[in-house]
Amino acid sequence: MMPTARTLLALLPLAALVFTVFALRPGSLDVRQAVIRAVALVAGVTVVFVELLSLAGWITTWPVVVYWLLFAGGSAFFARRHLRLPSPPVLGGWDKVLLGAIGLLALAELVLALASSPNNFDSNHYHLTKIEHWIADGDLDPYPTVQNQQIILVPGAEYLLLQARLLTGDDSLFNLLQWGAALLAGLAISRCAAQLGAGRTGQLIAAAVFLTAPAVALESTSTQNDLVVTAWVVCAATLALDGAHRLATAADVLSLAAVAGLTAVTKSTGLMALAPVLVFWGVCQLRQRRLLRTAGAALAVVAGLVVLAGPALLRVNDAFGSPLGPPGYSAALSTERKDPPAVLVNGLRLAASTLTTPIPAVNDVVSDAVIAVADLVDVNPNDPKITQWRSVFPGTRWKPDEDRSPYPVTAAVILAALAAALVWRRLPPLVRAYAVTTLGAFILTAAVIKWQDWGNRLILPAFAVGAPLVGYWADRLRSHRAGAVAMVAVLAAAFASGGVSVVYGQPRRLIGQASVFTLTDWQERFVRLPEQAVPYQRAIDDIRASGVRRVGLVMDGDLWEYQFQISLPDVELVAVESVIPTAPPAPVSSVQAIICAATVERCTGVVLPTWRVQRYSAVVAVAFPP
Numbered sequence: 150m151m152p153t154a155r156t157l158l159a160l161l162p163l164a165a166l167v168f169t170v171f172a173l174r175p176g177s178l179d180v181r182q183a184v185i186r187a188v189a190l191v192a193g194v195t196v197v198f199v200e201l202l203s204l205a206g207w208i209t210t211w212p213v214v215v216y217w218l219l220f221a222g223g224s225a226f227f228a229r230r231h232l233r234l235p236s237p238p239v240l241g242g243w244d245k246v247l248l249g250a251i252g253l254l255a256l257a258e259l260v261l262a263l264a265s266s267p268n269n270f271d272s273n274h275y276h277l278t279k280i281e282h283w284i285a286d287g288d289l290d291p292y293p294t295v296q297n298q299q300i301i302l303v304p305g306a307e308y309l310l311l312q313a314r315l316l317t318g319d320d321s322l323f324n325l326l327q328w329g330a331a332l333l334a335g336l337a338i339s340r341c342a343a344q345l346g347a348g349r350t351g352q353l354i355a356a357a358v359f360l361t362a363p364a365v366a367l368e369s370t371s372t373q374n375d376l377v378v379t380a381w382v383v384c385a386a387t388l389a390l391d392g393a394h395r396l397a398t399a400a401d402v403l404s405l406a407a408v409a410g411l412t413a414v415t416k417s418t419g420l421m422a423l424a425p426v427l428v429f430w431g432v433c434q435l436r437q438r439r440l441l442r443t444a445g446a447a448l449a450v451v452a453g454l455v456v457l458a459g460p461a462l463l464r465v466n467d468a469f470g471s472p473l474g475p476p477g478y479s480a481a482l483s484t485e486r487k488d489p490p491a492v493l494v495n496g497l498r499l500a501a502s503t504l505t506t507p508i509p510a511v512n513d514v515v516s517d518a519v520i521a522v523a524d525l526v527d528v529n530p531n532d533p534k535i536t537q538w539r540s541v542f543p544g545t546r547w548k549p550d551e552d553r554s555p556y557p558v559t560a561a562v563i564l565a566a567l568a569a570a571l572v573w574r575r576l577p578p579l580v581r582a583y584a585v586t587t588l589g590a591f592i593l594t595a596a597v598i599k600w601q602d603w604g605n606r607l608i609l610p611a612f613a614v615g616a617p618l619v620g621y622w623a624d625r626l627r628s629h630r631a632g633a634v635a636m637v638a639v640l641a642a643a644f645a646s647g648g649v650s651v652v653y654g655q656p657r658r659l660i661g662q663a664s665v666f667t668l669t670d671w672q673e674r675f676v677r678l679p680e681q682a683v684p685y686q687r688a689i690d691d692i693r694a695s696g697v698r699r700v701g702l703v704m705d706g707d708l709w710e711y712q713f714q715i716s717l718p719d720v721e722l723v724a725v726e727s728v729i730p731t732a733p734p735a736p737v738s739s740v741q742a743i744i745c746a747a748t749v750e751r752c753t754g755v756v757l758p759t760w761r762v763q764r765y766s767a768v769v770a771v772a773f774p775p
Contacts, residue, residue, distance in 0.1 A: 156317045158214060158316040159313055159317050161214075161221050161316065162220075162312060164224075165191060165217060165220040165224050166188065168224035168225045169187040169224040170184050171183075172231060173187050173400075174231060180235050181336055181337075184333075185333070185337055185340070185404070191220070195308065196305060196308050199289070199311060202288075204288075207287065208283050208284060209315065210316075217312070217316070238349065243350055250640075251356065254366065254644065254648060254651065257648070257659065258366060258651055259325075259328060260659070261658075261659055263324070267323050268677060269372050269373055269552075270552065270678075271552075272373060272711075274296065274709060274711075276306070276310075277310070277711045279299045279300075279304060280310060280314055281711065281715070289460075290732075291464060291467070292732050293729055294732075295704055295705075296704060297475065297478070297729065300464075300732075301473075301474035301475075303414050303417065305458075305461075306415050306416075310323055310326055310372070313325075324372060326372070326377060327368055327370070327372065327375075327377060328370060330379070331360060331380070333380040333384065334360075334613055335356040338359050338613060339353065339355055339356040339617075340352070341390060341583075341616075342355040342617040342620030344387065344393070344579075345579065345617055345620070346579075346580065346621060347620035348624050354640065355616050355617050355620030355621075355623070356620075357640060357643065358559050358619045358640075358643060359559065359616040360647065361559065361646060362556035362558075362559035362612075362646075362647065363556050363650040363654070364605055364609060365556070366549075366647040366648075366650040366654070367554055367651075367657075368606060371551055378415040378416035381408045381409075381412040381419060382614060383610075383613045385409055385423055385427070386614050386617075388405045388408065388430075392433050392434055394433075395437070397446050402449045402450065405450055406450045409423060409427065409454055410457030413454050414457045418594075421598070421611065422611045422614050424589075424590075425593065425614075426586060434446060481538065483597055483598070484535045485535070486535055493595075494519070494522065494526065494528040494530060494532075494535065495535045495598075496595030497519045497522055498530065499594065499595055499598070501543065502604060503557065503608070503612070505543075505546070535599055536601070537600065537604075539602070546602060549650040549654035550654065550655045553603050553605060555605055558643045558646055559612065559643065563612050566621070567587055569622060570583075570584035571588065580618070587618065591615075594611045655676070656677055657676075663676065671686065681709075684768075687769075688744055688770070689713065693717070695741075697720065698719070698721060698741065701725035701735060701743040702723065702746070703725060703746070703755045705768065709746065713744060722744075723740065726755060737755065742771060744769075744770075744771055745768075745770040746768060747768060748767070756772040759775050761775065
């Protein structure tokens with residue numbers, strides 16, 4: 150989709166963020182810390198703002214424009230005395246090469262993000278659909294739908310996308326949220342590495358190892374939320390490290406509370422990596438022997454979690470009687486066994502999936518080893534209590550696809566760095582403690598997330614927490630010739646895999662067949678469902694030609710409502726089926742037509758027998774009354 154003049158309104162949040170960085174960077178405060186605090190402040194306040202808008206029923210354009218005008222103006226006022234650019238650092242030759250390579254990769258991702266229409270499957274299924282519902286309803290309340298993920302899953306990333314949608318009027322900039330989140334995560338990882346004792350080269354290597362992971366490169370041009378939650382988690386990690394040797398200041402506590410709350414409201418998969426980070430911070434604060442102050446700081450962090458994530462969870466609780474959703478929903482995704490053998494096997498499977506390569510023989514060795522361990526501890530490697538129901542271990546999907554892509558180079562060096570930090574005898578206590586924290590993140594992740602074909606992206610937060618350890622060891626290895634050669638080889642492989650993912654990845658690629666520059670906007674949007682592009686378009690054309698203004702929807706669980714929403718902005722679309730207990734469907738008698746994106750049987754069960762049905766594919770049809 151081509152940007153419009155209204156797209157310039159999206160500069161308001163950028164201006165607000167830049168001015169906030171300057172406002173929070175008086176004196177000698179380092180730039181990376183100021184950026185992290187500023188992003189946490191802007192995002193946290195925006196989440197609260199969206200919740201307040203919902204209470205007033207004002208989720209519409211003008212309140213959002215006014216909000217960002219005031220935010221940009223206010224931050225500019227407070228930054229006016231600090232508008233001085235920091236002196237550029239003095240970089241060595243290798244630092245320049247690394248920074249240049251990271252910059253080129255980020256630039257390629259930016260081009261792809263701007264040139265691509267949102268076409269991630271899950272985004273079309275529920276992430277973006279809920280945004281259109283909020284705008285249509287004016288609030289965040291649960292609405293009738295058969296796709297309960299729209300209601301159950303926490304919406305932090307969607308709150309931020311909502312700002313772009315209302316400011317620009319379209320989804321042309323949606324991909325930039327994940328692109329920015331990847332850069333923020335890289336920034337936070339580099340700062341963590343510095344706090345652990347890595348020099349500038351080690352810091353850049355730590356960031357590069359994360360940013361070149363195919364899963365990161367692919368998602369940085371999409372509308373998923375895995376990089377957003379990963380960024381919040383590693384921001385929490387660097388803020389926690391600030392408190393390793395001193396009492397946390399009010400600014401430290403507020404920033405940590407904000408990123409903790411943002412993690413909770415963005416995606417639950419981040420909580421398993423966040424929890425050990427918060428425990429690490431709490432223990433460090435207790436060592437300062439100021440119990441009351443530490444207790445107050447801990448309560449402030451809990452308050453951040455409640456303020457930012459509480460309202461969304463309350464709405465889910467009101468709809469289903471539980472903040473986790475309907476009975477059985479969590480069990481389908483979260484492990485049902487917590488015994489050590491099951492956690493061990495699940496963790497090994499999760500790690501093995503990230504290590505999948507294009508070489509079958511290597512994959513066989515890794516998977517056979519995991520299965521051997523599973524047999525040794527008497528755990529079925531495909532036990533349904535630790536395996537998502539449609540997945541079978543070992544998976545064989547190694548291609549650069551944003552939903553499933555492994556990241557063998559990144560995973561291997563992070564796991565190796567973690568192992569070295571856990572067993573090396575002479576190691577600074579802080580590095581050892583951070584390694585234990587990282588291990589805790591991996592163990593909790595293995596204890597909660599079921600193994601699944603598309604699980605590699607879900608466990609990115611734990612790997613991101615471990616990435617700074619790579620920077621620590623890289624600085625020590627590069628002083629040895631063999632170590633330096635090994636690091637160069639690793640980085641070359643990492644940048645090659647990241648670059649290939651951007652150039653040839655799915656569902657967006659820069660060159661080759663199905664390049665974003667050879668497809669129409671509509672074709673791009675249906676890359677994941679190409680056979681439905683024409684049927685969807687014909688159904689939309691028929692609704693437009695009919696002139697009806699209220700249309701019912703019959704949807705199957707995995708088909709997309711979003712394309713109807715953005716293509717029929719002047720038509721009121723209502724669900725005539727619903728699985729939300731507190732949101733009953735609209736009666737069929739209240740609509741002027743029905744769009745079916747469902748099986749024939751499903752559609753026939755809803756559409757009145759006297760209505761005329763025009764079918765365009767096995768799952769797309771339009772029905773009109775006689």
